[in-house]
Amino acid sequence: MRLSRRGLLRAGLAGTAATALGGLTSGCAVPTGSTGRNMVLWYWDGGLGDTVVKKAKARYDSSVDLQAIKIGGYYRSKLITTLAGRAHIPDIAGLKGEDMASYLPDADQFVDLRTLGADKYESRYLPWKWRQGIADDGRMVGFPIDCGPVAHFYQYEVFRKAGLPYEPADVSKELNTWENFFAAGERLRKRIPGTSLLTDVNSVFENVVQQGAKRYVDKDRHFIGDQEHVRHAWALAVEAKRRGIVSNLVTGTPDQISAVDTGKLPSQLGASWATYDIKNGNPKTKGRWRIADMPVRPSNNGGSFLSITKACREPQQAFEIISWMLDAANQASGYVDAGLFPSTPASYGLRQLREPDPFFGGQVTTDVFGPAAQKIAVAYNSPFDVALGQPIKDEIKNVGVLGKDPDKAWSDAMSKCRRIAKHLGVSH
Amino acid sequence: MATALEKPPVVAERTPTARPRSGMRKYWHLYAAISPFYLLFLAFGLVPVGFSLYLSFHRWDGLGSMEWAGLSQYRYLLSDSDFWSSIGTTLIIWALATFPMIFLAMVTAVMLNSAVRFKNVYRFAYFLPNVTSVVAIAIVFGSVFSTNFGLVNALLQAVGLDQVAWLNTPWGIKVAIATLMTWQWTGYNAIIFLAGLQTVPSELYEAARVDGANPVQTFFRITLPLLRPTLLFVLVVSTVTGLQSFTEAQVLLQNTSNDSTFSGGPGHAGRTMVLYFFQQTFDNNDFGYGAAVAWGIFLVVVIFSIINWRLVRRRGED
Numbered sequence: 001m002r003l004s005r006r007g008l009l010r011a012g013l014a015g016t017a018a019t020a021l022g023g024l025t026s027g028c029a030v031p032t033g034s035t036g037r038n039m040v041l042w043y044w045d046g047g048l049g050d051t052v053v054k055k056a057k058a059r060y061d062s063s064v065d066l067q068a069i070k071i072g073g074y075y076r077s078k079l080i081t082t083l084a085g086r087a088h089i090p091d092i093a094g095l096k097g098e099d100m101a102s103y104l105p106d107a108d109q110f111v112d113l114r115t116l117g118a119d120k121y122e123s124r125y126l127p128w129k130w131r132q133g134i135a136d137d138g139r140m141v142g143f144p145i146d147c148g149p150v151a152h153f154y155q156y157e158v159f160r161k162a163g164l165p166y167e168p169a170d171v172s173k174e175l176n177t178w179e180n181f182f183a184a185g186e187r188l189r190k191r192i193p194g195t196s197l198l199t200d201v202n203s204v205f206e207n208v209v210q211q212g213a214k215r216y217v218d219k220d221r222h223f224i225g226d227q228e229h230v231r232h233a234w235a236l237a238v239e240a241k242r243r244g245i246v247s248n249l250v251t252g253t254p255d256q257i258s259a260v261d262t263g264k265l266p267s268q269l270g271a272s273w274a275t276y277d278i279k280n281g282n283p284k285t286k287g288r289w290r291i292a293d294m295p296v297r298p299s300n301n302g303g304s305f306l307s308i309t310k311a312c313r314e315p316q317q318a319f320e321i322i323s324w325m326l327d328a329a330n331q332a333s334g335y336v337d338a339g340l341f342p343s344t345p346a347s348y349g350l351r352q353l354r355e356p357d358p359f360f361g362g363q364v365t366t367d368v369f370g371p372a373a374q375k376i377a378v379a380y381n382s383p384f385d386v387a388l389g390q391p392i393k394d395e396i397k398n399v400g401v402l403g404k405d406p407d408k409a410w411s412d413a414m415s416k417c418r419r420i421a422k423h424l425g426v427s428h
Numbered sequence: 429m430a431t432a433l434e435k436p437p438v439v440a441e442r443t444p445t446a447r448p449r450s451g452m453r454k455y456w457h458l459y460a461a462i463s464p465f466y467l468l469f470l471a472f473g474l475v476p477v478g479f480s481l482y483l484s485f486h487r488w489d490g491l492g493s494m495e496w497a498g499l500s501q502y503r504y505l506l507s508d509s510d511f512w513s514s515i516g517t518t519l520i521i522w523a524l525a526t527f528p529m530i531f532l533a534m535v536t537a538v539m540l541n542s543a544v545r546f547k548n549v550y551r552f553a554y555f556l557p558n559v560t561s562v563v564a565i566a567i568v569f570g571s572v573f574s575t576n577f578g579l580v581n582a583l584l585q586a587v588g589l590d591q592v593a594w595l596n597t598p599w600g601i602k603v604a605i606a607t608l609m610t611w612q613w614t615g616y617n618a619i620i621f622l623a624g625l626q627t628v629p630s631e632l633y634e635a636a637r638v639d640g641a642n643p644v645q646t647f648f649r650i651t652l653p654l655l656r657p658t659l660l661f662v663l664v665v666s667t668v669t670g671l672q673s674f675t676e677a678q679v680l681l682q683n684t685s686n687d688s689t690f691s692g693g694p695g696h697a698g699r700t701m702v703l704y705f706f707q708q709t710f711d712n713n714d715f716g717y718g719a720a721v722a723w724g725i726f727l728v729v730v731i732f733s734i735i736n737w738r739l740v741r742r743r744g745e746d
Binding site: 074076077080083084102103105106109248249250252253254255258383386387390394397398401402404416419423424 | 507508510578682710
């Protein structure tokens with residue numbers, strides 16, 4: 001009796017230890033991707049419309065169990081940890097637009113969607129968006145979900161009181177250059193003291209950079225953040241500060257939210273998804289807003305992709321699912337569910353996108369966002385743009401908020417960029 | 429009969445010469461019993477720590493292949509003015525938070541020690557901030573320190589002072605973060621001090637009273653010297669946690685979704701060492717350099733822990 005109990009204990013402990021050590025040392029016990037009939041899809045809250053996910057699950061039920069999992073927290077770091085760990089990798093993975101450039105150098109982690117017949121869908125999607133999902137070597141990693149065309153949001157009554165154009169068509173037409181836009185800001189401040197056209201200088205700087213086709217690092221891994229396109233954006237941001245059209249508030253703080261509520265900040269340059277931010281953050285302003293074109297030309301902010309990982313056992317099946325989930329009709333339903341502005345121009349004429357929005361005084365906002373989405377420039381986004389853009393954005397913020405001397409700020413930004421470029425192996 | 433025969437070898441095993449050879453065989457089940465902790469520590473503690481050291485000698489974007497970088501990450505770390513300024517920022521915030529916190533915690537502990545009623549209610553109330561989510565606290569403090577509607581500015585204006593744009597000026601940011609940390613840790617450390625206070629023998633206080641010492645004298649001549657080990661503990665723990673502060677600054681200063689949430693506010697005034705580490709690793713995807721920064725932080729924390737320890741110990745020896 002005593003012996004057998006000890007033997008049992010011994011066997012149990014040995015078994016536990018073997019399992020623990022086995023799990024640590026040999027990867028073969030852990031499946032790389034999904035198993036059985038499962039098809040695992042990773043996305044984040046609001047990354048896809050609920051209706052589309054539910055419909056896809058039912059539609060493909062005969063061949064696969066589509067398991068759509070919402071991953072909370074810091075999505076990118078969880079995805080790359082899983083990919084690098086080579087265990088339990090999802091078959092289909094959402095990729096956020098702002099992270100896209102940093103996934104592309106590792107295109108070999110994903111299935112090249114062109115090999116699955118993606119080319120025949122290209123004409124149905126926004127060309128600049130389609131290009132964003134393709135790596136330097138031509139491999140296609142991301143299939144377009146949504147995009148984030150930027151427009152000019154403004155409060156109708158405040159503009160009218162300030163003697164500015166106030167009908168969307170007039171605002172689009174008259175505030176079509178940065179000069180006119182800034183002049184309108186000066187007039188606004190003169191007519192209604194204490195009012196600012198924009199929250200901070202960064203919205204000017206970043207949108208001007210985003211309007212163009214160049215960012216901070218080019219395809220040849222060369223730093224271009226010291227060139228004319230960035231200097232121009234910098235000069236406009238400094239001018240916005242000098243002419244006093246920006247507030248000294250920080251976006252998202254109680255002070256800023258209240259200033260928006262009371263009409264002290266009656267205007268902003270926001271992407272299509274910002275309509276949701278305003279509705280949630282400033283519910284009291286319902287009906288006061290209108291949307292017009294941004295000065296000069298539209299830019300893009302955000303918008304994501306779906307990809308198929310190398311661990312997927314049935315890429316063809318996965319591709320069929322994602323190309324169906326992201327067709328024009330389903331993108332329109334994603335717009336209704338989650339405010340995902342479609343990357344398929346055919347959606348813009350559909351009923352779901354033609355609804356007048358009472359929050360915007362009954363305006364059909366697609367009339368502005370739709371044409372804007374089609375006018376966005378094709379740009380090259382480098383994986384080094386984040387590291388080499390941040391010092392410049394930080395310094396323009398110092399000019400805007402701390403009143404730092406613009407020349408000193410620019411030279412500080414450039415010397416910091418040179419140092420970082422050298423460290424990252426980016427030429428300058 | 430059988431038991432009588434078995435006994436002698438057991439005794440023989442207990443002799444010093446036999447122990448080293450057969451200790452493992454004899455006590456293996458005891459080792460097995462304590463092994464879960466060590467196995468878990470190995471998997472989730474030691475291996476990642478070792479890997480981060482390995483990583484710091486490489487260049488890696490977190491996904492592709494690693495590239496040997498030798499000591500270049502550390503060479504860059506030494507010349508990286510942003511890293512050095514983040515050390516300065518962390519130390520200033522740490523000092524602004526820790527010294528008031530220790531003073532307040534000590535006062536609170538003495539008061540708790542002499543409280544007659546609702547002792548446990550007070551202890552619970554003072555401990556509560558420490559178990560509250562830092563994210564929730566930071567959101568509340570964001571409102572407390574807001575420029576036009578914040579409680580702090582309302583108080584300043586009530587006594588006739590000007591508004592301060594707390595979260596928009598370099599010193600305001602540091603003070604706001606330090607206040608948050610002070611608020612969060614005072615109660616916790618007060619409980620620790622209280623435990624220390626209760627180990628002071630009451631005869632000493634009685635003797636002091638008989639000798640005619642007043643409460644202040646009693647505190648400085650009896651309580652404080654005997655609390656030195658507790659003070660050392662509190663100081664070391666505050667140094668280790670304070671030098672690794674991250675969430676406070678991150679949540680308090682997080683900006684629009686488009687901006688980096690690790691930039692630490694205007695002028696990087698709130699960019700602590702760990703925040704800088706996060707920015708390098710997760711914004712820039714520079715995992716190799718991030719690992720080097722993490723080891724830099726480790727060294728700074730070790731150095732300051734040693735300084736603290738020596739300072740308090742030397743005073744103890746005088």
